[in-house]
Amino acid sequence: MLGAVVGLAVGRPAMSLQPIGDLFVRLLEMIIVPIIVFTLLMATRELSPKNLGKVGGQVVGLYLATTAVAIAIGLAVSNLINPGTGVTLEQTDVETEQAPALTDQLFNIVPANPISALAEGNILAIIFFTLAFGLGMTMVRAEVEPDSAVRNGIDTIFNVADAGAEVMFKIVWGIMEFGVLGVFALMAALFGEIGLEAISAYFFLAMTLTVAVGLQITLVYLLLLIRGVVGGSPVDFLRGSKEALITALSIRSSSATLPITMSDADENLRIKERVYGFSLPLGATVNMDGTAMYLGIVAIFAANIAGASLTLFEQVAILLTALLMSVGTAGVPSASLVMMTAVLTQVGLPLEVIGMIAGIDPLLDRLRTMNNIAGDLAVSSVVAKWNDAIDLTSGVWADAPVGVGEETVNVTNDD
Template identity: 40%
Template sequence: MNLSVKIFISLVLSVVVGLIAGEAGLPFIKWWIAPIGTMFINLIKMMIVPVVFFSLVVGITSLGDTKKLGRIGLKTVGIYLFTTAIAITIGFVIAGIIGPGVGADFVAGAQPKVKEAPYIMQVLLDMIPSNPIDSMAKAAILPTIVFALFIGVGIVKVGGERAELLIKFFDAGAEVCYKVIAIVMDLAPIGVFCLLLPVVAANGPKVLLPLLTVIVCVAVGCIIHAVGVYSTMARVFGNHSPIDFFRGMSEQMMIAFTTCSSAAALPVNMKNCQEKLGVKREIASFVLPLGATLNMDGTALYMGVCTLFVANVYGVPLGFEQMMMVVLTGTLASIGTAGVPGAGLIMLAMVLQSVGLPLEGLALVAGIDRVLDMFRTCVNITGDGAVAVVVNASEEGK
């Protein structure tokens, strides 16, 4: 049986068992089942920094040309920012049609604790690691990417036998990472079941009902963006049919959906984009780690929906200028936002503040943020794969 099918079956089973068990079975689930899910997440996290570092160095040395690196970098970042702006716009359109929060008679609860969003210069400052080993220990992806870029460029500049020795070392390290990831992925169905079961048992169907319109908006928007934008990009620019593209992305999409972490899905994404979608290693090793940090299309779409939802609940009309401000702020806020669960609330806080909406509105979506996070994270990593396919096709013959 295909691994993605096994994962989907375990997802369905977790919902069924969770609804049957309910709160009565929650103590047993939290004590005996949830830790197994945490172990699975830790196994994936264990490989994030090694696979990013080794693969990115291999990617840079495989390019063998710093000019080619700059060309690919500009393409990648440009496409990421463009699709992010489209995603926010889709979120606004869907929310405008469905009208989440219109006529709602509930009031925002306590404001959730949200870390203050970093300003753009702080993001740029944090990109340069003063201690790269410390950055790796903290699993800070962006500084690790920058360090790996410099190491890769340095190896290219050195050249000769000494460079070949290092290239073989990093290439072997990357292969070992891929083998370990394959072992971990065999455990994915068990991990997914153990991750979702506590969430369903604790919340049940009631948590979804009051804010069902928001969930519907985000889900519909994410499907439209994935099918309408990504599969079109893969077909027109990457020579992959939508069926081939989504088949190649299915495993990492399920991992992202269940873990709510772009970083957790990154190792699987790097492996499958090369093996199933034919993306060259040097392209995948550069585009995908960068996308896990920069590309937040699903989160951007979620921000468009939630901003309009909060505005509807509080009766604050949003004009065209304010909507454009949300698009601009959301696109810029996506830069440097860590691909970990809950990062969307940081970005949403920045966006609400930019258009003068009350931050108390965060409390309205905080309760269902875990559900929304599933959809937006799935779209985030799907976008990474689509851009990798497009950039890979554009570099053919160069």
């Protein structure tokens, strides 16, 4: 927040720091395409055919469904609250041409030339081709002989993707180190230009995310999935998940929280290992409901600041982009800042907004990570219920009355 203080104290002369912030934004633009390709290929490697059986299909399907609902909730709440209204940025380059027809948008997701899509930064087309290519490799890999040249070649490509992703994360680390200075410059320039009005923008952004996360956890996870499908008590579910939720709120990392999440699933929620052993590690990679929700919220926030109006078709494009980008979002603190570049680029919104909100992202990231962990455990509970792999008579469920007509499954967690 030092940049905000400097901007308020100095005034418009602080706008001379803008080029430093612009360099930070340019560095983020630089890594959009490679990080999408490498991280999505890593994600498809986890979705190998042997994992995509009955349980795997249910887990992946529910993860995608809850993420889509989360983005829709985020967009709906954003349209009601309109965060960023009343604040404008000068010299923003926003594409305002008429949006193409829905059929054209859908066809444009499939690239006629993947190389051109990479060169032009067509985000949805890049995501589509990368997912198709990655899933194709997993299918071929499962069909060929273990020591064949084709199998070795596919393993090499995946290993290159793993290495590339690690390199990109190292570059991201370097960019975020420079981002301390970049964010300082952007916030100083912003507050120097706008003044105290920027504080209201932060408040409404935080309020929008808080309301959206509250709705997602209460309506989708607790009432629909836990009460409606599992037949358990939402209060008991929260008791059984509290260690993981508190840890996620503290350390802002789905991946680092994973051991605690698995412990809660096993000891408290009494989910069998054959379910949570697959669903939770996968969820730490592909189930980013809070992150995807936030991407949609930031898009509305950026549009309001830029004085642009997003059409229904553009918001559908945001939903699709955020849904697919969430699959490749790393489960580490503030990884969504990188993914925002793809979503904002997709609808032609100014990337300067990323630098503007980076200063408060550590606070908002805690809510998003907690949402992600709650979603992982709720989906795991549902899939366990469907596959007779949860014991509703022990753990945190032991004191909860079982509803009339509900069946309980007596299983152990020792396999």
